[in-house]
Amino acid sequence: MKASACTFLNRFSVSSIRQYAPLFLNYMDKCPVMKHHHSRLQSTVSNENAAPAQASEEEVAKCPFLTSNDVTLTKASESIQEDTIDRQQLLDLKPDEIKTTEDTKFFNYDGFFSKQLQKKKDEHTYRVFKKVMRDASSFPHAYEHSKGEKDITVWCSNDYLGMSWHPKVKAAVSSALSKHGAGSGGTRNISGNSPLHENLEAELAKLHQKEAGLVFTSCYVANDTTLFTLGKQLPGMHFFSDAGNHASMIQGIRTSMAKKHVFRHNDPEHLEEMLQKVDPLTPKVVAFETVHSMDGSICPTVEMCDVAHKYGALTFVDEVHAVGLYGDHGAGVGEQDNCLDKMDIISGTLGKAFGNMGGYIVGSAKMVDMIRSYGSGFIFTTSLPPTVLSGCLASVKVLASEEGQELRARQQSNVRYLREKLVSNGLPAQHSPSHIIPVMVGDAEICTKMSNDLISKYGVYVQSINYPTVAKGTERLRIAPTPHHTREMMDRFVGDLTQLWKDSGLEMYTQIYPENCESCRKPLSIEKMFHSQPICQRSNCTYASLQAALV
The missing domain is CATH 3.90.1150.10 (Aspartate Aminotransferase, domain 1)
Incomplete structure (x- = not known):
């Protein structure tokens, strides 16, 4: 039996289990599922792609950490969105990673870090960032600084429309700096709220034809916080997640520990197959992206929303790579496909087509207020500064105008x-x-x-x-x-x-x-x-x- 056979451990991410490995090991003797197989936990499983074994109902019943109400057993036929790190690495610490020399018994941190970095280099996935300074007077030209200063043109920026250097955006940022200073002063609750925050949220809600909006420091934080909070607050929540979803959405869903189903990328028929198996009265959220950032595909938005609503699910639609770029006013694929009313929760970014930074969600006033009141990723983060808020507001207005259409x-x-x-x-x-x-x-x-x-x-x-x-x-x-x-x-x-x-x-x-x-x-x-x-x-x-x- 593998470490992943434990349904309790399967409720945690790989990084969490690694972080708290000593704690889990201390409790292992109390677990009837894992105690019997303790000796095999350190072994290496040869088939890296094998699906993890699932604990039986009898084993779950014996688990001191879970009750039958806490877990729904996953059938082998259901799709599972796994960690990018193989689950067979759980608690798999080698002796040479624990001891540095004969004289010490402390973990060899630098040795472990070096080993992990070398693995990335051997796989040619180790990332070396380009040293690029963009030229605001001559977009899309820039200077590369790895070996002196070299003139270059940029072809891969997410500043899709060049709004970071638009005259109105730069003027708004400059004016805000002179009037209000560089920082926001704290979290929204502690001296970090301003009319600029509320004006931007109102403008974004208007853009997407929703009741309210909420601004975050990034759309990663917006996705993670919103989905995590929904998963924690809605009783017995089930997420239905597109197989191509962004890491921020996967993270929020996973850490909420709510039940998760993964449907094939942009496949409403597979989504419907999964939704049919869940009680209509169970709270459900279908999460997907409109424009996929790496293959450029656009989902069948209307069909996805219709299928979700047919089975009583809310739709959480990530328009990160679409806002500013599609629709008459730049509201995204939802506006282009005339289905904004079918999108219950929309997330977007202010750091791509809008040329600034930050993220947001829009939706019903009560939903937004609930996330505002319970989402720790929002509550405990220093708010965006006045320079960014002013630049974002100017950019949203420009792209909603005839100039944006052009x-x-x-x-x-x-x-x-x-x-x-x-x-x-x-x-x-x-x-x-x-x-x-x-x-x-x-x-x-x-x-x-x-x-x-x-x-x-x-x-x-x-x-x-x-x-x-x-x-x-x-x-x-x-x-x-x-x-x-x-x-x-x-x-x-x-x-x-x-x-x-x-x-x-x-x-x-x-x-x-x-x-x-x-x-x-x-x-x-x-x-x-x-x-x-x-x-x-x-x-x-x-x-x-x-x-x-x-x-």
């Missing part, structure tokens, strides 16, 4: 142009309905080298995306053109990348379009856009799927 139109035009240019040059640029263009490499070492060579040889900054951000074997270059990249810049960029691709000995591709949409599985039709690409016939699905084949 910026979005230019960006979408540039995305189409660049994607088709990459594909026509034989590069495996994935088609998607969003503004994100993944160029698939499929090897961590090569992907990292490509990114480094682009910046050193051509002054082009495109970050490589490796595990754990994406699955091993799906490493990619993630490109995000803005409205401020010119056609000349895009032509040069494609030429440089194509040359480097050939120099690296990578294979060239040609495009073969599938018959059915990979998002909703409906037939695709060919329509003229830049060249020709497939368009889904479903009214609110614009997913265009590219299959790459070797020339």
Whole structure:
């Protein structure tokens, strides 16, 4: 039996169990489930991908930590969203990690840290941050500082529309600094609240057509805090989580210790299969993203919301990579698909298309007030400073105006142009309905080298995306053109990348379009856009799927 056979331990994350390993070990003798198998806990399980064994009902009944009301046994047929670290590592501390020398019995911290870092380097997933200073007078130009100062152009920024350097945003930040100073003064409860906070929250609620909003220091904190609080406060909560959800959503759901079901990415049919198995009276939340940050896919938003509501679930919709970029006023995919009323809770960021920092949720007044009153990630965090709040408010207003519509139109035009240019040059640029263009490499070492060579040889900054951000074997270059990249810049960029691709000995591709949409599985039709690409016939699905084949 594996360590993960204990249902009690399965309620904790890997990091929590490692942190409190001595405490768990002290109580092990009191546990009838684990005591019998103590000698096997230190063993290494050969099959890393094996699903963890589940404790039986009889074993759970004997557990001093749980009652039958505390746990619902997971059936083997149900999907489980596991930690990125394999669960067989639980409590698996080797003797050489506990002792440094013969003279000491303390844990060898630096030795353990070195071992973990070397593992990342051996897997080519160790991250070395680029030293980049952006030029606010000439976006998207910047300077790279690893070896002196080098002029570069940035192609992977999440500042999707360049709002960080918009004149109105910079003026608002400058004015706020002069009038109100640099800091906020504390948490919202202790001298850290201001009319700026409340004005921004009101503006965001108005944007998404909701009753109220709540601003956080980041959208990671917004997602984590909101989902954790819902899981803790709603009795007997069940989460239904998209398999492609962001780490912040997974973290909030996991640490709440509420029951969790994972459905296939962007698959409303699989979601419905799972929802059907849960009592209609049980509180449920379906959590998913509209625009997936790494593959650029857009979920079938209307279908997902309709399925959730059919079975009495609330919808928690992450619009982080959509706010500011879609819809007439920049409210996201919900506005574009005319389904804002179907989204019960929307989370968004102020640090991407809005060009500042921070995150938020919007929804009903009572739901928002409950999160405000019970969410520790909100209550105990110093609030955003007046400079950030003022810059965010100015940016939201600009992108809700006609100027915002014009910026979005230019960006979408540039995305189409660049994607088709990459594909026509034989590069495996994935088609998607969003503004994100993944160029698939499929090897961590090569992907990292490509990114480094682009910046050193051509002054082009495109970050490589490796595990754990994406699955091993799906490493990619993630490109995000803005409205401020010119056609000349895009032509040069494609030429440089194509040359480097050939120099690296990578294979060239040609495009073969599938018959059915990979998002909703409906037939695709060919329509003229830049060249020709497939368009889904479903009214609110614009997913265009590219299959790459070797020339």
